[in-house]
Amino acid sequence: MAPIPAKKVKVHVFLKPGVLDVQGKAVEGALQGLGWAGVANARVGKLIEFDLTGAEDPAAEAKRMAETLLANTVIESYRIEVE
Numbered sequence: 705m706a707p708i709p710a711k712k713v714k715v716h717v718f719l720k721p722g723v724l725d726v727q728g729k730a731v732e733g734a735l736q737g738l739g740w741a742g743v744a745n746a747r748v749g750k751l752i753e754f755d756l757t758g759a760e761d762p763a764a765e766a767k768r769m770a771e772t773l774l775a776n777t778v779i780e781s782y783r784i785e786v787e
Contacts (some may be wrong), residue, residue, distance in 0.1 A: 710757040712787040714764045717775045718749030762786045 719725050725747050732746035738751040752774055766784045775782040 708758050708760060711759070711762040713754055713756045713762055714785040714787075715766055715770050716749060716782050716783045716785070717752065717770070718747055718777055718782075718783050723779045729754045739747050745756045 719728075725750040730745040731742055731748060735743040735746070756762050756765060763784055763786050766786065770782045770784065771777060
């Protein structure tokens with residue numbers, strides 16, 4: 705049986721709607737202060753990117769990782785990409 709090749713996994717984590725994003729508000733205010741008056745509803749998130757080897761279902765493995773460690777699912781949502 706051939707080894708399972710590595711996959712590039714990206715987990716995008718961001719605050720759920722309705723949760724105050726203090727960092728997003730600061731970025732929004734700074735951009736507006738620099739002349740970009742059309743900026744609104746800025747949200748700041750994080751991206752965790754890694755190579756995953758040996759997983760038959762890398763998306764399912766990444767979901768377990770996100771639920772266990774990468775995202776605080778009480779206040780954060782996440783989206784997984786596997787390439």
